[in-house]
Amino acid sequence: SSSTAPGGSSTFGCGVGASARRPRQRVALRGCSAKRRRVLLSCHTHSSVSGLPRRIGDLGRLEAGGGGDSRSSYDLVLTLVWKQVERDCEMMVNPLLQVAISGEVNLIRYLGRLLDPSYESLGPVEATEVDHWLDQAHHGLLHGKNKERQAVLKALNAQLGNSPYVLGSSPSLADIALWSAVLQLDLLSGAPSNVKRWMKTLNEDPKFKLPESCLVPEAI
16 A cells, blocks of 8 residues: 655555564564665564564564654555464565565565665666575575575675675665575574674664564564
């Protein structure tokens, strides 16, 4: 859904269904909020979920871009619904036709296009590189086994030997997806040196900050 924000800009609203058993999966939403746009994230609990970990409440309201303004002053309003879903999160983009986007990386792609118009104007080489690293985050890290994960970390370490971020001098959608996956899977402690430096840079960036408790897994 959409409305008009002050100054004539458009506010886009969408809902994401996510598993309360994998709360750290939601760090990617915070990363998307760092793309120079004002994003409001609110959380709700579906009736199918009981015994929600109290610490998940720390994710209840994250605002990027400032203040406690009205919803219409944001570029994007994300409603995160804790519910019984499979491993991957899901966003319904057309409730009438039941068309959904499944998987964190695909959600990042969708929101990236929405929040950062420059993504669509990338040249074919850079666009291919972004998609390559998004696929590495999904297949190699989030859904990979230890051998695949170590191979991705090795390739990422080599890539980061050439620049401070995955694709140059500033963070891209590739950085968001890989950063989120490394956090979720607790891969930082055993990561190569360039990956550790890169993660430290992102974790110290205020735009990527999350409540500490949101980074601690807790079963329900």
